[in-house]
Amino acid sequence: MSWLKKTLGHRKPVIAMAHLPPLPGAPLYDAKGGMDAITDYVGRDIEALQAAGVDCIMFGNEGDRPYLLEAAPEGLAAMAAVVAAVKGSLKVPFGVNYLWDPVATVALAVATGAAFAREIFTGV
Numbered sequence: 001m002s003w004l005k006k007t008l009g010h011r012k013p014v015i016a017m018a019h020l021p022p023l024p025g026a027p028l029y030d031a032k033g034g035m036d037a038i039t040d041y042v043g044r045d046i047e048a049l050q051a052a053g054v055d056c057i058m059f060g061n062e063g064d065r066p067y068l069l070e071a072a073p074e075g076l077a078a079m080a081a082v083v084a085a086v087k088g089s090l091k092v093p094f095g096v097n098y099l100w101d102p103v104a105t106v107a108l109a110v111a112t113g114a115a116f117a118r119e120i121f122t123g124v
Contacts (some may be wrong), residue, residue, distance in 0.1 A: 007115050008093050013055035015095070018045045019062035023079055025072040026064040035078060039085045050091050056097040058118060059083050071104035082111040 005011045021038050022028040030037055042059070049057055053119040061079055076098060083096065095116035098104040 005013075008056050008120065010055050014053075016052075016054035016057050018057050018059045020041050020059065020064075020079060022065075022081060023061055023069065023075040025074040025078075026061075026079040028063065032094070036049075036079065038078070039082050040076040042082055043086050043089065046086055046089060052068065055091060056095065056115070057090065058097060058116075060097040060118075061099055062106065071098055071101040073082045075103050078083050080108055080111050083108070097102040 001026045002011055004013055008015075021030065023038065024031075024035075045078075046057055059079070059082070059093055061075065064075060076083045079098060083094070087094075093115035094107045094112075095118060096105060096112060097118040098108050100120065104117040105117045108114070109117040
């Protein structure tokens with residue numbers, strides 16, 4: 001049995017992205033809307049993605065441009081908080097990707113209970 005089938009339930013799963021808006025510390029972070037606005041946005045995304053029948057969802061901090069090679073603590077904590085807040089509404093496995101920091105991605109995966117992580121892992 002392939003890793004994909006075992007972990008995500010399908011040999012060729014449809015992995016949908018839930019792109020988070022800019023997080024605290026990012027230049028375009030919406031301080032007025034705050035964390036509630038981010039959580040609500042992501043909640044609506046995962047509701048639509050699951051209704052469409054995706055096999056799993058991956059959360060990513062796509063709104064945090066420019067991407068940093070080392071995660072800012074406030075952004076990483078915020079992303080973990082958002083995933084924790086919406087996790088109860090997930091009906092499918094999920095993964096995480098904190099661009100461009102593989103150490104932060106692994107930490108986020110462990111902290112949130114993600115089934116998988118995506119990032120560029122080097123130095124092994």
